[in-house]
Amino acid sequence: MSQERSTGSTVVVGCTVVDGRIVEGVPALPDAGVWVRGDRIAAVGPRDEVLAQAREAGEHETVDLDGAYLTPGLVNMHTHLSLSLPGSGGDGVKTMSPHELALYMADGARRTLLSGVTTVRCVAEKDHADFALRRAITAGRVPGPRIFTAGRALVCTGGHGHESPDTLECDGADGFRRGVRSQVRAGADLIKVMISGGIAGEHERITTRQLFPDELAAVLETAHAWGRRVTAHAGPAEVIAEAVSLGLDCVEHGYELTEDVAALMAERGTALVPTLLVTRCKEFFDELGVPAWMQARSLGAGPRHLDSYATAVAAGVEVLLGSDMPPFWHFEGTNASVRELEYMSEAGIGPARALYAGTLGPVRWLRAEDDLGTVQTGRYADLIAMDADPVAHTSAFRGVRWVMSGGRVVRDDRAGWDVR
Known part of the structure; x- marks a missing residue:
């Protein structure tokens, strides 16, 4: 031990x-x-x-x-301690009992802390187990990082991640308002919403639009009224541009940014958590038994994803560390958090800015700079x-x-x- x-x-x-x-x-x-x-x-x-x-x-x-x-300590802004991707590895997590899942997540939290990641931002966890885990860490019953969490991510019916209890299906402006309030009631520090398809949805494309403008506006207005920032799973430029214009605070992935959209993000102060690992991690996918269709979609998006990241950096967008892969996961000779930070550094921001992107930058987004970073x-x-x-x-x-x-x-x- x-x-x-x-x-x-x-x-x-x-x-x-x-x-x-x-x-x-x-x-x-x-x-x-x-x-x-x-x-x-x-x-x-x-x-x-x-x-x-x-x-x-x-x-x-x-x-x-x-x-x-x-x-x-490092701050990982895209964490899923209950991650269950398609495939045999994810199926093992999906079939866990609530007690097994709690212990599984506690072990992940311990490994995360020992890897040097002392703060995480959870952006969709199963059945609100993240809140129980946070209480246990705060009380000193289990070791783990400081947790800022979105609770369950909000999705449209059948939207990205709908098949997992780490999301909450909503429809219409009123439905999404209720969704935001339900996560705030549970104790969420921020709100996560899925506004496009992604690499892990078999019956969607990365470019699939999943919220209408009135639904997205309802999420942003309600969350901001409660003092919560909003981050969005998003890939295509046109969907991101609409969300940024409405007041989105952060973009996850951003697979297909253009110069115009990146410039808009920089102007509005919308951050990017690029998660570069998710389109260049065949070894991880093989380890979890991820099916061929998802591997092809993910790895095939890699070159465009890297170009998108470079476009954001050139425009002056604030980029922040987030691995999507579990922060502690052993990958390419180190842990996922460090490997993601290396990719970010090598692909445009350099070591000094990478140190900022892995510590102070995330803490400022979390509005916790008086305590951390x-x-x-x-x-x-x-x-x-x-x-x-x-x-x-x-x-x-x-x-x-x-x-x-x-x-x-x-x-x-x-x-x-x-x-x-």
Whole structure:
């Protein structure tokens, strides 16, 4: 089993602190000290100054990271801990009892945290099990990342994902208003809506329009009235353009963006979670027994998907990390979250911006920047450490060897803890 060590007052030394503010001119801090008191950061600065502050306040433990780079934990903005794609692997999840599903998701949450992802945004989970999981993590009964969740995604009758209990079928403007309110009532932090077809729907195309304008407007108006942002599963440019014009806050996938639509997204401040992995993951599909029709649709969309992402980056669209694949899943020599971030970096934004896209950018979209996303006084002590510089190479995140969540060390490879 993995272990946890409680740290009432800890000074982390032997590290260079760097976070997403580097793209805004805040430089890395070498030979730093980070004082963690309880679950939050009490001070950050030069090592000796922070140690002196901690000594003056009383007893503390010192943790030396031996020259590591210390960053905030990663934030994965497209997570499904109850994912069940078509195929034998997904069928196994679909047939789980509620008790089995809860344990399955709890194990996924544990693996996610240990991989260095300390916050997730769930964008469709089965039967509202995500809310129970979030309560269990908050209460300290199970280890896992901080969870922001949409609850069940809203779909039209027969729409994308309708066959799974992680979606809620709605029709008409009034039906979608009720759908939004039902997720808010359950405790949703945001709303997810399926506005086009996708790669996992056998009887649809990526370009299939699935909501009428009055239905989409009802989702956006109702969610915004309740202070919730809306993200949309969407592929084709014309459907995305309509949604952005109506006030959509975020696009998932965006397989077929054009220059005009990307420019509109940048102008309106609509973010993109590109999920590049989903159109270049044959190994993952084979592992889950995904049928040939879905593999052909997904992998065939890969080149256009990458062009779409590059178009968004060139237009200045805010791009954010989200893997769709379970965040912890071992893939191409690392976990899915890191591999997605590498793809994003290599395909247009570079390492410094990738650090931002995997930490501070998502936290700002979640409106949680006062608590998360940077290594600053007052923020939660959700921290990860690696030996290489992530601003030089995004692949540095492959070497995460130490994880702290809310002031508790949950992974330390030097101590020989089992983190599988």
